[in-house]
Amino acid sequence: MSDTLLDIRNLGIGLGGDPAHEVVKGLTLGIQPGETMCLVGESGSGKSLTALSVMGLLPKALAPTRGQILLKGEDMLTASSKRMRGLRATAMSMIFQEPMTALSPVHRVGDQIAEVLDAHTNLDGKARRKRVLEMMEHVHLPNVESLYYSYPHQLSGGQRQRIMIAMALILRPQLLIADEPTTALDVTTQKQILTLIRELREEQGTAVLFITHDMGVVAEIADDVTVLRLGEVEETRPVDALLRQPKTPYSRKLLQAVPSLIPRPPRKLNDRPIVLQTTDLGMTYESSGWFRKGRSVVAAKEVNLTLRQGQTLGIVGESGSGKSTVARCIVRLIDPTTGSIRISGTEVASISQRALKPHRRKVQIVFQDPFRSLNPRIEVGESIIEGPTNFGVPRRKAMDRARELMELVGLPGSALDRYPHQFSGGQRQRIAIARAIAMDPDLLVADEAVSALDVSVQAQVLELLDDIQKRLGIGLLFITHDLRVAAQICDDVMVMQHGKVVEYGPAATVLGDPKTEYTRALIEAAPGRDWDFGNFRPVSETMAAMKQQQS
């Protein structure tokens, strides 16, 4: 193993360096030069901490308890902070999940890249600038001359991440650590960044330690994969071997939880009553000023959709496509500027808040972030009964119902008097769902309701939603950026881009045989789309098997 670039041996990280409170427990892994190692695990598995400890950037509360981190034979854990400073950017670099916060908002991006050169080389100003511009071209940024003088907020998320990569790789370090670098990006941008990382790796021979929770990304980029669980290594395997034959039950579970991109078979619901219908729904944000001309932004335009009882309609699109705007208009959290919304036959788009109140009951919403969707200062039981008591249900009766609902969403009924912080993210999302269905709505709007959850939890919540829909026969409007999730649970799918509907129809048609360029691009950008993770084989084999079955 003499040529191993990064050799982590039996690494332990504990709270305050205490071996009794370890969050990373004896982790061992090795990366060869030019290799991409994916570190996969759910939140709390210690994957980010491992990366930070390599860089010597652990938060103060945590400290290594044992083991070694050898970079070309040199132990990072015992190196002086001066030595570590010298190694960063020259021997190892790191890029982060959120390039907006990883870049300084008050400095020009070109200068931020140049700062790396300033710290580690003796180049003069002119030569520095030249190197930076070369590097910016290298990461395929357009108009590098003018981008050099831009501030981070003037760039798109993908461009910012390219700047981060340029900054990380300008001194050609042998090791690049990428901590969920594409998680905050849209799928099409994600694909470009993954391609870029792969390209640079091949060109510069950089080894990549790639941290992700997304099995799709793993399938796209990894040579080897290490699966982490609660700070311990479950298994380290070449990617193909892992995806085909995971050894441990946990890896198996993780793979099975990845929703399939193959659309679910359609259900026959055409005879059911319509719960939601919008015609020409539109939302334009106007900003007006006294001394300047008002600006208007079209967030959604001419949205026509129909949702029947017991049916699931998915609205998919990238950020800024207007999918959330549509959802928020339908719940009347914002007032649409044009068009009509009919909920179970009642027009609600233009009526006043006061007149709307009786109809609030019929539409409920579940939000993305489980940490913010419940009031942290109120017991969850109180949160659940808030809606029903607003509509005159006596407290005791509402509480009894809340207890039933908690059990319906798979939580103990006795937990009603606990506070949100005492639950995990997935549990909170269950509570949010319980709160929504406590109102007996006709329509449930789920706005990215599973996007913030780990895959295994995501699978459970999707199952729960499906189950609730079957039992209560509610219509489900599902907003998501994740085509896999859409494929798994939606009957119909609507694709939005720049506030407009580009495609709308049965899921099997839209996702299986897309008519428009944009939908096709979205599907092609879905990471790991060639893999059918749940069946541990490539999609092509699944398709072949399905054909065989049919004939």
Add this chain to the structure above:
Amino acid sequence: MSTQAAPSGGSPSRIAQLREIVFSSPIVTFAALMLLLIVLAAIFAPWITPYDPARLSPGTRLRPASDAHWLGTDAFGRDLFSRIVYGTRISLAVGIGAAVAAVLLGLAVGLIAGFFRTLDAILMRVVDGLMAIPNILLAIAIVALSGASIWTVLVAITIPEVPRVVRLVRSVVLSAREEPYVEAAIAAGSSTWRILTRHLLPNTIAPLIVQGTYICASAILIEAILSFLGAGISPETPTWGNIMAEGRIYFQINPGIIFWPGLVLSITILSINLVGDAVRDALDPRMAKRGIDR
């Protein structure tokens, strides 16, 4: 690094939290002790003072510190120590009174301004206008208009402090109203009153406690300034500002008349601010010192 942002576990009891604040550093402990001493002095003033603060004694004017008069006497032979202790009562009453009044008033206006967009424009312009006038000038004007008494002084000190509270509450409400749990409450058909009191108001309490301590310190200081300028409570009432104002002329003869009330005033303000900072650090972990020291 969302895993690290997980909220803290079970909330400790109020008393445990208070103990944690008080003993967070030796300086804070000292400040809290001083405050306790000052409050006790105000409450038990009649029992701990050797003389009536208004008792004139022409035979013993402007005496330096002695066994009979611990801090000496003023131009009318009144016992300085007794007057300072009695002055504590006025200072604390004004400080606490102004803080409570400013917080309550600012809370009400701030909640309304933060929640109702149409009223926001009007209310905030009034607030901006108030902020444009220097605190002391505004206070002097109010006292001059309505005559000096402890109540008018209290009002005069409170009103200039309200805008800061309004702005604070408004900004908290503006960010909190975007929280999904507030939107969920709207979707659940909750009344505006319920959303304001139940979902928005609790968010403002922690910053308000902190702001309240600063207002308290500032009010005590302004009261002293008003008294010193002769625009405050009538001169025969012992307040720290009044004592210093009278001592100004006799500074050459007995500097203690200015020095001692000034020292007590400084210690009080410093203690309140130190405790306020400690409360802020305890309530808002982001403000506490942290980071990677490399």
